[in-house]
Amino acid sequence: DTAVSQTPKYLVTQMGNDKSIKCEQNLGHDTMYWYKQDSKKFLKIMFSYNNKELIINETVPNRFSPKSPDKAHLNLHINSLELGDSAVYFCASSPMGRARTGELFFGEGSRLTVL
Amino acid sequence: GQNIDQPTEMTATEGAIVQINCTYQTSGFNGLFWYQQHAGEAPTFLSYNVLDGLEEKGRFSSFLSRSKGYSYPLLKELQMKDSASYLCAARMNRDDKIIFGKGTRLHILP
Numbered sequence: 618d619t620a621v622s623q624t625p626k627y628l629v630t631q632m633g634n635d636k637s638i639k640c641e642q643n644l645g646h647d648t649m650y651w652y653k654q655d656s657k658k659f660l661k662i663m664f665s666y667n668n669k670e671l672i673i674n675e676t677v678p679n680r681f682s683p684k685s686p687d688k689a690h691l692n693l694h695i696n697s698l699e700l701g702d703s704a705v706y707f708c709a710s711s712p713m714g715r716a717r718t719g720e721l722f723f724g725e726g727s728r729l730t731v732l
Numbered sequence: 733g734q735n736i737d738q739p740t741e742m743t744a745t746e747g748a749i750v751q752i753n754c755t756y757q758t759s760g761f762n763g764l765f766w767y768q769q770h771a772g773e774a775p776t777f778l779s780y781n782v783l784d785g786l787e788e789k790g791r792f793s794s795f796l797s798r799s800k801g802y803s804y805p806l807l808k809e810l811q812m813k814d815s816a817s818y819l820c821a822a823r824m825n826r827d828d829k830i831i832f833g834k835g836t837r838l839h840i841l842p
Binding site for chain 2: 647650652657658659660661662665672673709711713718719720721722723724725726
């Protein structure tokens, strides 16, 4: 069973469209993240949720709206897509608490191409 | 502010040893991760250092100096499969945020 799974893996769409990426983790972790990796491979944090509550919002445009219906799911909806949104989006989850390292477990990534 | 620096690319020879340096300047530092990322794949966890010193795990070791804001992984007996990007990441006290450097692309030559 895949620990952190994202769908879709590939997404090609036109500028101005709205799209969503879904993420689910079956690790029982409390915290989930969205990261964006651009063409230069720089992995930049976008959002994190802890038990459905937004913890981190890294000055991401309002066109990006995360939603966490429960602690096992964190979806990302993007409105009015722009060329600069083309990237690989990684979902990750993390166990929290003093006894753990809080390492990130990544999904396989969703490659978004905006034409 | 937060800043993590590591070289963009490095080249090493199969069977050799390589050290990839990372310097960081962050407020509220909590620990230092190293991740490996092969082309087209997700990053995978290599190590996490909280205390100063060297931690060894087979062919892979990781070093941290909190006073100098400095870390490196040490990869021994390099194999072709070690060709990948190595990402330095700092864990912050505030919000337990994990921020990444831009990664070092390691090329292994036969």
